[in-house]
Amino acid sequence: MGKKQARGWSVVSAIVKQRESAIFLALLIMIAVIQIMAPNLLSGNNVYLVSRQIALVAIVAIGELFVILTGGIDLSVGATMGLAGVASAGAMVAGVNPWLAILFGMVVGVLIGIFNGWLVSYVLIPPFIVTLGSQEIARGTILIVTKGWPITNIPKSILFIAQGDFLHIPVPVWIMLVVAVIAQMVLTKTSFGRRIYAIGGNETATFLSGVNVKKIKFFLYVIAAFTASIVGIILVARFESAQADAGTGWEMQAIASAVIGGTSLAGGAGSVLGCVIGACIMGILANGLVLMRVSSYWQTAIIGVVIVLAAVLDHFRKK
Template sequence: MTTTAVKEERVITFGDVFGRDAGGIIVLLVLFGAMTLLSDQFLTGDNLANLARQVAIFGIIAIGQLLVILTAGIDLSVGSVLGLSGCVTAELLAGGVPIPVAILGGLAVAVIAGLINGLLVAFAGLPPFIVTLGMLGIARGVVLVFTNASTIQPLPDAFGEIANGSLIGVPNLLWLFAVVAIVTAFVLRRTVFGRYIYAIGSNPESARLAGVPVKRVLVAVYAIAGLLAGVGGVLFTSRLNAGIPTAGTGYELNAIAACVIGGASLFGAKGGAFGAAAGALIVATLNNGGNLLAVNAFYLQIIIGLLILVAVSFDQWQGRRSR
């Protein structure tokens, strides 16, 4: 008697490919479809280019924020670090420093701020909320002091081309945003460092007992968040071709909103780079579409706030259901 083995073929779904990011991507696609139907101007080349430039800077910051959130932390200083990095870069450029050196100077300041956050969280055992809230005030105060709260300009035209230029018809900012999202997604999904981040967010003590260098990973995560905030600062300054002392104000809240809307959990270990990128696009699309439809900006803030509450409530519901 013979038996015939039947091999079941499993269909790979959208959720299998993108995991927890899928929800944010689906919402983004629905939102794009709705805006296309509601406004003839939405899918025009000029508007999409404008949308790309709007989302890229705080989208990059959101991806840095995501890394911190995955460890069950939070970074409230990214907006202020953006402003500090941008103004340091602008000050160096105004002083005649070559563009590459000025950019490195701005990024170095941002990384130092991130390292300080990480060291205080990892080795001093201070709560991330308190540490980064303190850095928010320090970074903003420093930039206001050394700029005397004044705009820094003029800056070289070549520097402005970094953010305002395009490659094969696609804005440079969008290319940079895509590269950051793809590289971060690869690191989180395919590297040991990425697995360490998720392990720490799930249970730091268990991760430590399993051999994960928890403190070093935390320092690295906050330093990377600082670096990406610095990248955002350089790009923001390049886009306006001026150093703005108040640049980045409120960006930390937009970054957190993008992560949560994109599927990240504030309790750690859940979320992905594409979800954070989708969340950033959702927030930017709502603001952009609202402007096209002449919707009161205050209503848009209410809608974004409701989206955050729905996303967090859904995450809580999923957590209770899985127990």
């Protein structure tokens, strides 16, 4: 009996010590509080809508996580979403097969990642500057191409990637799950993943260990652009149009989700699960504030407070 109890306790303590547990607990408490004050939070329809929104942010956040794990940052993911969306929508409207058009959008988005990765890894320009610049380049390109007008008349055949569901769960949530599982596998089971954490922990030592640090960092920006492009295209299907300003501010939501989920901006620490929980907190909080009829001015400030609070808590948890 005593032994069993001890083992049970050690399992509990192992879970508690997990980086994500504290933040998961915070999520549960938050859900409980909001549910008491605004009982339609957990209504079927609301859960359906909120989960779809969260899934999209989480996908972008997971891509951003890869970059942040090495101590980098990608500010261009929001604009990459927009550009990938506009590129695929433009191709669709021009009569290209919708699936080929999606592929085209992905390629265009990934090109931004290649641009970022090349400048950061091989030309050694700080990622903050590179991605700030490429964000503007991508945003500018969208405006040049669309002249600020939305692209409409999106083929009905692809709308299900945003609006459809499978087993009563929105398709974007399924896509998020697939992305999350693959990302989790890559980060924890592969050499590539191990090396990403190593670079974040000590880049010099990793390099001298015989790791091609440049190549790995290059691919991280490509990954971030890839996941952003996926979401950019899903947004096209969701609004049945490509908006010139689509994805604006999403880089901040993605970074915030990662940080709330325990990712260290210095690199070396963070997880896929944390990102997803972080995205849940951001999404449910925003939704909850609306349901509780909090003024939208206050919503922005409250979300800001939560981000800072998460960083402070994480700092003390480490001690």
